[in-house]
Amino acid sequence: MTKSSYAKLLTIFLHIFMWGLLFLFFLWVVNFRHIFLNGSADDAQVSIHRIFGYSRILVTVGLFAAIFYLNYYFLIPRYLSNKKFKKYAGSIVSILLVVSGISYLNRPEPPEFMQNRTPPPARNLGDAPNFERFEPPKRLIFFSFGDLLLSVIALTISTSIRGTREWFENEKQLKDIENQKLTAELSYLKAQINPHFFFNTLNGIYALARKKSDHTPDVILKLSDLMRYIIYEANTAKVLLSREISHIENYIELQRIRLNEIVQVHFQVHGNAGFMQIEPLLFSVFLENAFKHGIDYSRPGKIDISLTIKEHQLIFMIANPILQNKKETQNPGSGLGLENIRQRLHLVYPDRHNLKIYQKDERHIVELHLNITTDEVYNN
Incomplete structure (x- = not known):
């Protein structure tokens, strides 16, 4: 029955x-x-x-x-x-x-x-x-x-x-109409992210191909894995935080291959992800901006990324150097990608997030604090 x-x-x-x-x-x-x-x-x-x-x-x-x-x-x-x-x-x-x-x-x-x-x-x-x-x-x-x-x-x-x-x-x-509207807005915002990331990576592959680098096939394979995650797995309301961490690691590894030893990238995860769930591709814009605006191909640089996992809170931080030739044009918190992520945070985590973007000691720093609900922590 x-x-x-x-x-x-x-x-x-x-x-x-x-x-x-x-x-x-x-x-x-x-x-x-x-x-x-x-x-x-x-x-x-x-x-x-x-x-x-x-x-x-x-x-x-x-x-x-x-x-x-x-x-x-x-x-x-x-x-x-x-x-x-x-x-x-x-x-x-x-x-x-x-x-x-x-x-x-x-x-x-x-x-x-x-x-x-x-x-x-x-x-x-x-x-x-x-x-x-x-x-x-x-x-x-x-x-x-x-x-x-x-x-x-x-x-x-x-x-x-x-x-x-x-x-x-x-x-x-x-409420159903509001949820449908929310889903439509999120789908539109995610659709803006995917081409942005894809074209940035293609530009990197193009640069490697011009140099006839031996890393080109590996980069293409990594890109295939990343696109598979974006198209098939991230097309949902929530994803496992552990899967999102794997996506970040793959992205960083892709950038390391492309940049060789010019830039040092440190990524640390503190705490256990467990079955915690979050909005997919939430950190992608910050990663892309760090590698786009924080790299000087004429000298070494350093990008620090950390993710702290607590029982009901996530703290994501990323810091990259401020390039001398971009000091005047690099305005903290500006850009289409950042406006996009602000809208998504407002829709998905209303009154449950705190985004701070600032400059300190010649470094551009992004801090994102998320309060996670019980359902998002223990939903398995």
């Missing part, structure tokens, strides 16, 4: 159970009333059966249920939800008029043996007068106020439940 089928059966059972409880409640009310008036449980059972009748209670409960479901499944979705307030109000008035008519037709009539019955004397209330003949009270109005009250209660409850349900459904739809 599917979950939806089980949920439907459970809902039907709960509805039957609640209407059964209401029927028993009415029986108890009538039973209590007659025990109080007649002083005998047996006599009360006879009174319920012969005076009011089980049919009276069944009709009342059935009418209550009919109004409930008519309002819940037909009137609210057709009129109230579509803001047709006049038609809805007219339908409610019509229902109450029908209830009044049914109440009049279903009014209780004392059986023949009750016409000549003398009520028992009241106890502890003084001597009650004796009546030779029991006369049922005359109705001053043609409907029962109790039936109308129950009808109003049924309408109120069904409207409240339906309104609450539609509110939650609307909220869910709005």
Whole structure:
């Protein structure tokens, strides 16, 4: 049995159970009333059966249920939800008029043996007068106020439940639309990253080919691995942090082959990645910028990269030299790629990230602090 089928059966059972409880409640009310008036449980059972009748209670409960479901499944979705307030109000008035008519037709009539019955004397209330003949009270109005009250209660409850349900459904739809929009924006931002990285690497391969370097086949193989990760694995909402670390290592190794010994690259990971998950390709822009703007082919350089993993926090740092010929043009925090990553962080880690980009001691430094949720830490 599917979950939806089980949920439907459970809902039907709960509805039957609640209407059964209401029927028993009415029986108890009538039973209590007659025990109080007649002083005998047996006599009360006879009174319920012969005076009011089980049919009276069944009709009342059935009418209550009919109004409930008519309002819940037909009137609210057709009129109230579509803001047709006049038609809805007219339908409610019509229902109450029908209830009044049914109440009049279903009014209780004392059986023949009750016409000549003398009520028992009241106890502890003084001597009650004796009546030779029991006369049922005359109705001053043609409907029962109790039936109308129950009808109003049924309408109120069904409207409240339906309104609450539609509110939650609307909220869910709005959330789904927001998630779809978020997914579309992230896909667009990721699509901007891939060509940017790809063309930068192709430029490096072109430079190696011009030099007829023996490392060219290795670089192409590394590039193939990187592109496989970007196209097939990173095309998801989250990836394992361990897999992202492997991607960073492959990228650094690719750059080392391309740059030979001109630039020293140090990458350190502190802590255990475990099953922690993060947004894919989150550090790619910082890596690309470090190698693009922090390398002087005329002299050695040094790029330091570190990733610190704590229980619910990630700290990524990367530092590269500020080149003398780029001091005036290299503005911290500028560029299309950095604006891209800021948008992604705002969408994926709202109020859970801190990005700092600054210059210190002739070095360009990027610090990214991420707060990781419990689901992202232990989701395996």
